[in-house]
Amino acid sequence: MIEVECYISIKRNGISFLDPVKTRLLSEIKESGSLNGAAKKLEISYQHAWTMINEMNNAAPEPLVSKQRGGAHGGGAVVTSYGEKILKDYFAINSQVNKVVGQINVEINL
Amino acid sequence: MIEVECYISIKRNGISFLDPVKTRLLSEIKESGSLNGAAKKLEISYQHAWTMINEMNNAAPEPLVSKQRGGAHGGGAVVTSYGEKILKDYFAINSQVNKVVGQINVEINL
Numbered sequence: 001m002i003e004v005e006c007y008i009s010i011k012r013n014g015i016s017f018l019d020p021v022k023t024r025l026l027s028e029i030k031e032s033g034s035l036n037g038a039a040k041k042l043e044i045s046y047q048h049a050w051t052m053i054n055e056m057n058n059a060a061p062e063p064l065v066s067k068q069r070g071g072a073h074g075g076g077a078v079v080t081s082y083g084e085k086i087l088k089d090y091f092a093i094n095s096q097v098n099k100v101v102g103q104i105n106v107e108i109n110l
Numbered sequence: 111m112i113e114v115e116c117y118i119s120i121k122r123n124g125i126s127f128l129d130p131v132k133t134r135l136l137s138e139i140k141e142s143g144s145l146n147g148a149a150k151k152l153e154i155s156y157q158h159a160w161t162m163i164n165e166m167n168n169a170a171p172e173p174l175v176s177k178q179r180g181g182a183h184g185g186g187a188v189v190t191s192y193g194e195k196i197l198k199d200y201f202a203i204n205s206q207v208n209k210v211v212g213q214i215n216v217e218i219n220l
Contacts, residue, residue: 001122001123002120002121002122002171003120003121003122004118004119004120004121004203005118005119005120005121005126006116006117006118006119006207007116007117007119008114008115008116009114009115009116009117010112010113010114010115010220011112011113011114011115012111012112012113013111016115061112086220089218089220093114093214093218096210096214097116097207097210097211097214100206100207100210101207104203104206104207108199108203110120110196110199
């Protein structure tokens with residue numbers, strides 16, 4: 001089966017701060033309340049998760065995650081209210097674009 | 111400036127065989143007529159370019175590139191007629207989806 005897929009990225013000054021992997025990381029941080037738990041769900045290292053968060057926070061207009069280093073569970077991480085807003089926007093845009101992509105998948109014959 | 115971008119991928123049985131980097135590789139092969147030249151334009155190694163072509167050819171319903179190993183210029187590579195067709199389809203889909211994304215960029219206030 002041949003299928004078109006679309007990946008949305010949100011950039012500031014040409015640098016991406018939100019993409020499918022990063023939105024998954026944010027969603028998992030919200031769910032588990034810990035960066036360690038989120039990293040495990042994504043099957044990436046804790047260090048990799050930190051790196052992604054630093055990239056996001058540095059590139060975005062405001063931090064998406066507030067970080068609390070250390071603690072028994074490898075540091076707390078909380079999605080900020082700006083992070084919540086942009087995550088919601090991301091999913092709305094993704095849904096809007098994927099309606100078009102879904103229509104293309106019905107129409108095309110690749 | 112905050113901007114939404116969209117990356118199109120074409121998959122067969124869940125495995126991507128065409129994405130922005132691979133379409134660039136195909137376009138450069140068409141332009142230069144050599145895999146070596148295309149790899150240089152993309153700033154990737156010759157081996158990396160071969161790997162991408164093998165991935166594409168294996169995942170797609172038909173080969174996108176026909177390969178001629180060896181020769182003075184590091185092997186010839188020719189985009190097949192199927193490769194030409196799917197590349198054209200890719201750009202048409204990309205343009206259609208990006209019209210919607212362009213409209214979103216006008217309307218949103220992230």
